[in-house]
Amino acid sequence: MPAKLILSMDGAVIKEYALDKERITIGRKPHNDIAIDNLAVSSEHAAVITILNDSFFEDLNSTNGSLVNGTPTLKHFLQNNDVIEIGKYKLKYLNDQPTQTTSADFEKTMVLRAPVRTSSAAPAAPVDEQNAKYESTMQFNATAPRDVPRPAAPAAAPAAAGTPVAVIQILNGPNLGKELELSKNLTTLGKPGVQVAVLARRPHGYFITHVEGTSFPLVNGSSIGEQPRQVNDHDVIELAGIKMEFYLKA
Amino acid sequence: MNVNEALEIVGQTHPGMVRSHNEDSITFDADYGLAVLADGMGGYNAGEVASGIAVSVLSSEIRHRLDTARPEQKEAGAQDEIGFALLRDNVRKANLSIFNAAQSQPQYAGMGTTIVAGLFYDNRVAVVHVGDSRLYRLRGETFETVTRDHSLLQEQIDSGVISKEMARLSKNKNLVTRAVGIDAEVEPEVHVYDVEVGDIYLFCSDGLNDMVEDEDIGATIQMLRGNLALAASQLIEQANDNGGRDNVSVILVKIKASYPAPSGWWAKLTSWFRN
Numbered sequence: 001m002p003a004k005l006i007l008s009m010d011g012a013v014i015k016e017y018a019l020d021k022e023r024i025t026i027g028r029k030p031h032n033d034i035a036i037d038n039l040a041v042s043s044e045h046a047a048v049i050t051i052l053n054d055s056f057f058e059d060l061n062s063t064n065g066s067l068v069n070g071t072p073t074l075k076h077f078l079q080n081n082d083v084i085e086i087g088k089y090k091l092k093y094l095n096d097q098p099t100q101t102t103s104a105d106f107e108k109t110m111v112l113r114a115p116v117r118t119s120s121a122a123p124a125a126p127v128d129e130q131n132a133k134y135e136s137t138m139q140f141n142a143t144a145p146r147d148v149p150r151p152a153a154p155a156a157a158p159a160a161a162g163t164p165v166a167v168i169q170i171l172n173g174p175n176l177g178k179e180l181e182l183s184k185n186l187t188t189l190g191k192p193g194v195q196v197a198v199l200a201r202r203p204h205g206y207f208i209t210h211v212e213g214t215s216f217p218l219v220n221g222s223s224i225g226e227q228p229r230q231v232n233d234h235d236v237i238e239l240a241g242i243k244m245e246f247y248l249k250a
Numbered sequence: 251m252n253v254n255e256a257l258e259i260v261g262q263t264h265p266g267m268v269r270s271h272n273e274d275s276i277t278f279d280a281d282y283g284l285a286v287l288a289d290g291m292g293g294y295n296a297g298e299v300a301s302g303i304a305v306s307v308l309s310s311e312i313r314h315r316l317d318t319a320r321p322e323q324k325e326a327g328a329q330d331e332i333g334f335a336l337l338r339d340n341v342r343k344a345n346l347s348i349f350n351a352a353q354s355q356p357q358y359a360g361m362g363t364t365i366v367a368g369l370f371y372d373n374r375v376a377v378v379h380v381g382d383s384r385l386y387r388l389r390g391e392t393f394e395t396v397t398r399d400h401s402l403l404q405e406q407i408d409s410g411v412i413s414k415e416m417a418r419l420s421k422n423k424n425l426v427t428r429a430v431g432i433d434a435e436v437e438p439e440v441h442v443y444d445v446e447v448g449d450i451y452l453f454c455s456d457g458l459n460d461m462v463e464d465e466d467i468g469a470t471i472q473m474l475r476g477n478l479a480l481a482a483s484q485l486i487e488q489a490n491d492n493g494g495r496d497n498v499s500v501i502l503v504k505i506k507a508s509y510p511a512p513s514g515w516w517a518k519l520t521s522w523f524r525n
């Protein structure tokens with residue numbers, strides 16, 4: 001089912017156009033695929049390029065311009081329900097193709113057959129220049145006081161939206177009373193090289209797992225061993241001599 | 251130092267939460283500094299067959315050759331180092347085996363596989379890839395892709411049709427422009443990179459990077475670098491927690507020490523004993 005554009009004016013649907021070829025033009029002249037006979041529309045106003053399941057809108061330097069979702073736009077990667085406005089006319093983009101992410105079938109990797117290039121002069125793949133910085137392990141030390149770093153506010157939508165925010169509160173030592181909100185999918189606790197455990201936020205709750213160190217973390221006084229262990233509201237975690245309480249914020 | 255003492259390698263593969271079987275294949279061998287990961291495609295069990303052929307051709311042929319040759323040396327008259335040539339030539343060999351099997355057996359028609367493989371030698375890593383299985387590198391705090399997908403989406407990004415940010419919204423994911431076994435010929439992409447002590451390399455199938463954002467993958471490896479096996483299982487767990495819509499495979503390689511090629515007389519002596 002190809003994507004389509006629905007042409008309307010003042011809320012009244014005029015016509016539907018299937019995006020069944022690579023380039024569809026919009027303009028005042030009759031040779032356009034979508035011809036709109038109105039003086040506000042340039043003779044060749046805009047085009048929609050479709051590559052398999054993706055479509056791109058392009059304004060062809062029209063006199064009066066085009067809006068996409070209310071914003072003047074020259075080029076735009078169309079998403080389902082986007083609205084293109086040309087003069088008083090609206091073109092709604094519909095692509096109800098199940099997103100690949102909703103149906104396992106669409107996830108199947110497929111090969112686009114292209115002639116094999118035999119030239120061995122393939123360009124060197126540049127290493128992507130995205131400098132991702134990560135917060136370091138939350139460190140604490142029983143003897144040298146140290147501020148517990150606060151985690152940054154979660155940038156993206158949390159993966160586990162249904163999970164309430166959990167907090168770790170330190171119960172002894174120099175950081176007594178300090179709290180750490182578990183806002184990320186993974187939070188490490190402890191001191192690298194001595195003892196480290198990781199708290200993972202998963203859809204069905206929080207789990208603590210031993211990462212490194214000669215001894216295992218304790219939960220409510222008993223060793224968790226090598227296996228992940230779910231932590232519940234008000235459980236007490238102990239590692240590297242530090243006790244902390246895990247609780248869920250209402 | 252021998253490469254097997256300099257590298258720590260772990261690998262895991264999982265069918266995911268939706269697929270009934272696993273079409274990914276992986277293998278790794280620290281003794282040879284080798285890691286191979288393939289993501290097969292094709293009906294019924296053809297995908298597994300394709301990725302399985304690719305992985306076994308690469309691992310058996312390369313190991314066999316390296317029993318009597320050093321990867322940093324060159325064959326007489328050859329332009330490329332043996333390590334580089336082994337990756338390139340054996341991907342071509344795997345391509346032909348898969349292609350021929352697909353031609354001769356109707357149930358395997360059209361099968362193919364992506365591949366990414368690394369050979370660590372002489373403080374470097376030679377990397378071959380075809381398709382959209384990836385190699386990433388964590389160096390210091392920087393986590394980045396080393397390979398560039400052979401996919402429609404990557405081509406669109408390269409030609410400026412679509413921005414990297416917008417690419418996430420594309421409905422044209424999973425369309426690879428090169429694969430092993432679908433044609434009589436394939437063009438493997440091979441590069442050699444310098445390695446630094448402390449680097450962590452991640453080989454993965456798209457079941458990981460389609461389900462987990464690069465930033466989260468990098469953060470996980472960074473946090474759990476002290477326990478590579480746990481890092482691998484956490485990555486798979488995150489892909490599955492996010493839906494696990496595809497098979498997911500990871501191989502993690504940590505560079506614990508430098509591993510220069512044995513110098514002059516020692517190399518000659520050992521190779522003399524091997525022969």
